[in-house]
Amino acid sequence: MKHKYAQNPGDFSVSPETHQLTRRDFMTRIGLGSFFLTLGGVFTSIASFILPKMSYEPSSAFTVGRPEDFQVGDMKLLETKQAYIFRSQQGFQAVSAICTHLGCSYKPFGPPNPEYPTVHAYCPCHGSRFARDGRVLGGPAPRPLPFYHMELTSDGRLQVDKSVVNLTDELSRKTDEGVGHNLYLDPEKQEMVEGPLPDGSDCTPCYAGYEHTSQLQLPPR
Missing domain, CATH: 1.20.5 (Single alpha-helices involved in coiled-coils or other helix-helix interfaces)
Structure with missing residues (x-):
């Protein structure tokens, strides 16, 4: 069944x-x-075409301390910002730490030698060399190092703005050897002023050697 x-x-x-x-x-x-x-x-x-893009774009301006935090002759590397800050008798300068050839990080400015009798920086990637005022001394770099705009904030801090590369060829001094940047932030006048072309003679780390170049730690935002 x-x-x-x-x-x-x-x-x-x-x-x-x-x-x-x-x-x-x-x-x-x-x-x-x-x-x-x-x-x-x-x-x-x-x-995506109609609505605005909401992606975050980091600011190109940043502060690096107060004028009294620097001594004459200082050369500070801002590694995360890819820039150097110099303090000379004339004032402050901010220069790119990136070679203008293919974007490598060049070595800090160092002392003269028989081949280059002036303070200079060397790029290990393809051999470009730059004078303290940004001029190309040798190698394949096609243009001088860019110098960035500097100003004092309302509370007296040094501010660098990498988006305002106003130290252009027109604002810099042209020599037989190329273009050198000679504008400085004067902390007393609180503005950019013209001065002599920097030669690095008052750069203490430049003569102390590469290994003594100090790195500047940015303050917390």
Whole structure:
């Protein structure tokens, strides 16, 4: 005697009509899914075009302390900002720490030698050399080092703005050897002033050697 729940194997077979309907339903769902995916992409493109971008752009301006934090002859490397801060008799200067050839970090300014009888910086990537005033002394670098705008904030701190490279060729002194930057932030006048071309003679770390170049730690924001 068969159990009351036992059924013939044929009872579970799918009829051709049922199989055809299931396949049609599957293909319909695939088509609808593709349609909505395409529609979603269209709306995303429209929204990104209409709505403003909310990505964060870090500020190019930053403070580096107060004038009294620096002594005449100081050369400070801001490694995270890729810039050097110099304090001379004339005032302050901020210069890029990146070679103008292919963007390598050059070595700190060091003492003269028989080949380059002036304070200079050397790029180990392809051999470019720069004078203290930014002029190209040798190698493949196509242009001088850029110097950045500096000013005093309302509370008396030194501020560097890398977006304002106003020490351009027109504002710098042209010599037979190229373009040298000769603008300084005068902390007493609280403005950029013209001065002599820096030669590095008053740069203490330049003569002490590369290993004595100090790194400037930026204050917390």
